[in-house]
Amino acid sequence: MKIAxxxxxxxxxxxxxxxxxxxxxxxxxxxxxxxxxxxTDEGLVGWGEAHHGRCPGAVSRVVDTTLRDLVxxxxxxxxxxxxxxxxxxxLASHGVGAAASMxxxxxxxxxxxxxxxxxQWPLYRLLGGASKPIKAYAGGISLGWQAPELLAEEAQALVxxxxxxxxxxxxxxxxxxxxxxxxxxxxxxxxxxxLLDANTGYTVEDVxxxxxxxxxxxxxxxxxxxxxxxxxxxxQGAALGKVPFAAGENHFTRFDFNTLIEDGNVRYLQxxxxxxxxxxEGLRIAAMASxxxxxxxxxxxxxxxxxxxxxxxxCAIENPGYFEADVTALNPFRDALGGRAPYELDxxxxxxxxxxxSTGLAIDVAFLKAHPLMDxxxxx
Numbered sequence: 001m002k003i004a005x006x007x008x009x010x011x012x013x014x015x016x017x018x019x020x021x022x023x024x025x026x027x028x029x030x031x032x033x034x035x036x037x038x039x040t041d042e043g044l045v046g047w048g049e050a051h052h053g054r055c056p057g058a059v060s061r062v063v064d065t066t067l068r069d070l071v072x073x074x075x076x077x078x079x080x081x082x083x084x085x086x087x088x089x090x091l092a093s094h095g096v097g098a099a100a101s102m103x104x105x106x107x108x109x110x111x112x113x114x115x116x117x118x119x120q121w122p123l124y125r126l127l128g129g130a131s132k133p134i135k136a137y138a139g140g141i142s143l144g145w146q147a148p149e150l151l152a153e154e155a156q157a158l159v160x161x162x163x164x165x166x167x168x169x170x171x172x173x174x175x176x177x178x179x180x181x182x183x184x185x186x187x188x189x190x191x192x193x194x195l196l197d198a199n200t201g202y203t204v205e206d207v208x209x210x211x212x213x214x215x216x217x218x219x220x221x222x223x224x225x226x227x228x229x230x231x232x233x234x235x236q237g238a239a240l241g242k243v244p245f246a247a248g249e250n251h252f253t254r255f256d257f258n259t260l261i262e263d264g265n266v267r268y269l270q271x272x273x274x275x276x277x278x279x280x281e282g283l284r285i286a287a288m289a290s291x292x293x294x295x296x297x298x299x300x301x302x303x304x305x306x307x308x309x310x311x312x313x314x315c316a317i318e319n320p321g322y323f324e325a326d327v328t329a330l331n332p333f334r335d336a337l338g339g340r341a342p343y344e345l346d347x348x349x350x351x352x353x354x355x356x357x358s359t360g361l362a363i364d365v366a367f368l369k370a371h372p373l374m375d376x377x378x379x380x
Contacts, residue, residue, distance in 0.1 A: 001076045001118070002041045006107065008063035009035040010056040011333070012374035019330040021144040024171025024201030026379025028141055032056040033302040033333055035368060036063055036106030040076045044117050047363045048109025049306040051102045051274040056373055062103040066090060071107065077118065079111045083280045091253070101252040101277055108278025109309050116358035123309065124353045127283070129316030133350035136343075137165035137195055139300070140326030144169045145176075148183035155184045155192075158327060164349035165193035165220070165322060171201025174209040185217045195246075195322075197223040204236045211241030221246040221268050228256075231263060238265040246270055249299030253277045254284045261292055268321060272299040274306045279313055286317040295321030302331070304338035308359035311343055315353050323351055337367055 015028045022028075032052040039045050050059050070086050086104050091097070116123045124131060138158040143151060143166060151168070158166055168184060170177045177196075184194060196214065198206075202225040214222065223246040226233040238245055248270035251257055254277070260266055271285050286296045296319055298310045307326060314320040325345065326334050335341060338361030343351040354360025 001044070003038060003071050003074050003076045003082075004041040005039040006063065006068050006071060007037045008050070008060040008106070009037065009368045010052070010060040010373040011035065011368055011371040012056070013332055013371055014374065015330065021141045021328075023141070023144045023169040024199040026377075028378065029380050030374055030376065030378055031302055031331065031333065032373070032378055034059050034063070034106060035303065035305070035363070036103075036110050038076070038107065038110040038114060040114060044076075044114045046110035046113035046117070047305050048106040048113065048278065048309070049274040049301055049303045050106025051272060051301050053098055053102050054378060055099065059099050059102050060373075062099050063106065066100070067103050067107055076111060076114050079108065079115060079280055082111060083108055083277070098252055102275050105274045105276065105278040108280050109273060109305065112279045112309070113358050120357050122353060122355050122360070123312035123358050124315035127279070127312065127316035129312070131353055131355060132315055133346070133348070133352060134311055134314045134320055134323045135165070136163065136323045136325040136345060136349060136351045137167055137193065138163040138327045139167045139324040140328040140331070142327045142329070143167060145172050148179045151180050152183045152187035156187050159188050159192060162345050162347050162349050163325070164191070165195060167195040167197050167223070167324070169199065170196045170210070170222070171198040174206050177210055178213040181214060181217045181219065190218070193220045194218070195220045195223065198225045200224050200227045202226060204233050204240075207237040208240050211243060214243045215241055219243045223247065223270070224249070231259075234263065234265040244268060246297065248272075249275065251276065253281055254288060257285045257288060261288060261294065267294065268297050269294055270297050270299045272301055273310050273313060274301040275299075279309065282313055283317065286319060290317070290319045295319050297321035298324065300324040300326060303333040304342040304361055305359065305363065307334065307342035308338065308354070308361050311351055311353045312359060325351065332371075337364060338362065339364060
């Protein structure tokens with residue numbers, strides 16, 4: 001079974017003002033995504049998401065030019081072989097660039113989709129796993145920089161839906177961040193896991209200021225306080241308190257994660273299947289993390305294919321942590337793209353993989369064509 005065609009679909013939708021969320025990287029005004037379609041000479045079609053990296057047009061071109069040239073005619077079932085070929089011909093010789101890694105991620109997830117269809121199995125079974133509950137936290141583009149009392153109301157509503165954990169957006173002024181965490185903790189009580197994400201917006205001095213309060217509020221982790229390449233700040237910040245760091249959504253391939261693990265400053269690893277090299281690389285990262293007794297808590301991207309594939313992936317590794325459930329108020333790429341919701345939350349705060357073939361989704365190509373790429377940034 002050969003790869004007969006590969007095509008990208010860069011897509012967008014505008015975010016109305018009433019649904020906009022502000023966090024340290026800006027206020028949301030639109031959402032982008034890049035879907036990757038792979039067709040075989042036997043008629044099977046697989047789909048994956050290549051994270052847009054805030055340059056969806058560029059990522060799309062990498063798929064439609066470089067990746068297309070490298071993989072057409074290759075064995076569609078030899079996923080590891082295709083990955084290695086792209087790595088040797090593109091990533092290794094010209095650096096593991098983010099755009100190339102994201103493009104490869106979409107291709108890799110699409111090939112796993114094809115393999116699961118070929119054997120008529122759920123993806124988790126093909127990956128060597130089994131159906132099992134995966135604990136989820138309320139995440140996505142939500143729980144932002146609103147007034148503490150409004151944030152507390154949003155948090156309470158999520159608890160009422162069944163979530164036993166949630167992630168708040170930090171990276172504002174330290175005093176305002178502390179007020180928000182305190183308001184949510186008082187609103188939801190001591191039994192809800194509160195996770196924090198600074199979206200790279202802190203300095204080491206900021207961490208020094210917030211850490212005592214975050215410890216008092218029993219925060220589960222502090223995610224990406226610094227940019228991913230700022231290893232010195234991670235080392236200095238990790239020594240300032242007991243709230244552990246989480247990171248990984250902006251680390252690419254197992255080689256970045258090898259450094260992250262060896263540095264020892266991050267306890268919760270967060271690879272994104274649409275960024276870090278796809279499911280193939282995600283499995284390798286999970287194995288590396290397992291050897292160090294670290295859990296894998298994947299970052300999820302915009303679309304239903306990414307979210308569904310992530311749950312199947314977590315069912316196939318021995319060290320799954322939290323699944324990031326997207327509770328963004330408006331996300332048609334989650335709700336309408338795949339023919340069904342990518343997951344459902346049970347009463348205990350867990351999600352489950354579908355038992356249908358592959359991820360259980362059916363991509364609506366007409367929907368993709370109805371959401372062409374829009375100009376401009378995602379955040380302002």
